[in-house]
Amino acid sequence: MSDQDVLLIDNPAPGVRRLTMNRPEKRNALNNPLRKAIFDAVTDSDRDPEVRVTILRGAGPSFCAGYDLSANNAVDQPYYTAQGIWPWSRQVVEGWFRMWDLAKPVIAQVHGYCLAGGSELATACDLVYVAEDAKIGYPPTRLMSPPDMQFHPWMMGMRRAMEMYLTGDAITGIEAAQDGFANRAFPADRLDEEVVKVAIRVAMTPSDLQQINKRSVHRAMEAMGMRDGLRAGTELQALAFCTESSLEYRKQFKRDGKSVSGLLSQRDAPFGDYRETGKTAADD
Incomplete structure (x- = not known):
């Protein structure tokens, strides 16, 4: 699959651009080619006078299962980030702020798994369904x-x-809407239709005014310290990677030759969730 194929682009309604992450065999895990394709596409939408709002969704069974741990994400990053101890978290948060700072709204359409970096990607969007x-x-x-x-x-x-940090547990779409992560939850078979309906309503407002509406909400969050708080969190993430437990776990990705799948199972088996849901010892 070429880099161009990792993101599909269509226009389901006037003023509405739709981006579909297209790595279904990887549950749309974010490697650098896919990240670059997303940033390029949302930037193109922001520049295109015919586009007023962008939808971002995933092909296959999931929206996005997180960062692609099988890829070398230190190579060919889509933009430069100042270096230091473990700069990855700064790299990705800078990317999400690139989306945050766009003039035109971006809508995340989430189904299936939305995990780790995938949940960060959804959060970087302005609306989440x-x-x-x-x-x-x-x-x-x-x-x-x-x-x-x-x-x-x-x-x-x-x-x-x-609770989510201390357990690593997932919440459902219904809970995500109740808890403030998402705007609303819909039955899976209606999600496409309902998101396009919202996008059409958003597109009714001219972009020169809509960009001010969007920034008004962002400025309020930034006045409360959100941007500084998220940037400060990247240093805590880097610090966690220096702990003995994290170092020991991550060494296995190279030392033991285990597959990423096996290491994720090692992580989640005691909790009996994610890929381990419903598995018994006989399944291993």
């Missing part, structure tokens, strides 16, 4: 680190954020 049975979570808190983009306290409040 989810399938009722979607699964949103950050399981890397169990053996690696807290999130790169630590949006949970800002979007969901202290108690829910604390």
Whole structure:
């Protein structure tokens, strides 16, 4: 698959651009070619006078299962980030702020798994609509680190954020809407239709005014410290990668020759969720 094929682009209604992440065999895990394609496409939408709003969704069974741990994400990053101790979290948070700072609205359409970096991607969008049975979570808190983009306290409040960080458990789409991560949840078979309906309503407002409407909300969040808080969180994420537990777990990705799938199972098997849901010892 070429880099061009990792993101499909169509226009489902006047003024509406739709981007479909197209790595279904990887549950649309974010490698650098896909990240670059997304940033290029949303920038093109922002520049295109015919586009007023962009929808971002995923092909296959999931929206996005997170960053692609099988890829070398230190190579061919889509933009430069100042270096230092573990700059990856700064790299990705800078990318999400690139989306945050666009003039035109971006809508995340979430179904299936929306995990780790996938949940960061959805958060970087202005509106989030989810399938009722979607699964949103950050399981890397169990053996690696807290999130790169630590949006949970800002979007969901202290108690829910604390529970998600300390357990790594996922919430459903219905819970995500109740807790403030998403705007609304719809039955999965209606999600496409309902998101396009919202996009058409958003597109009714001219972009020169809509960009001010969008920035008004962002400025309020930034006045409360959200941007500074998210940037500060990247340093805590980098610090977590220096802990003995995280180092020991991550060494296995190279040392033991285990597949990424096996290491994720190692992480989640004690909890009996994500890829381990419903599995018994006989399944291993």
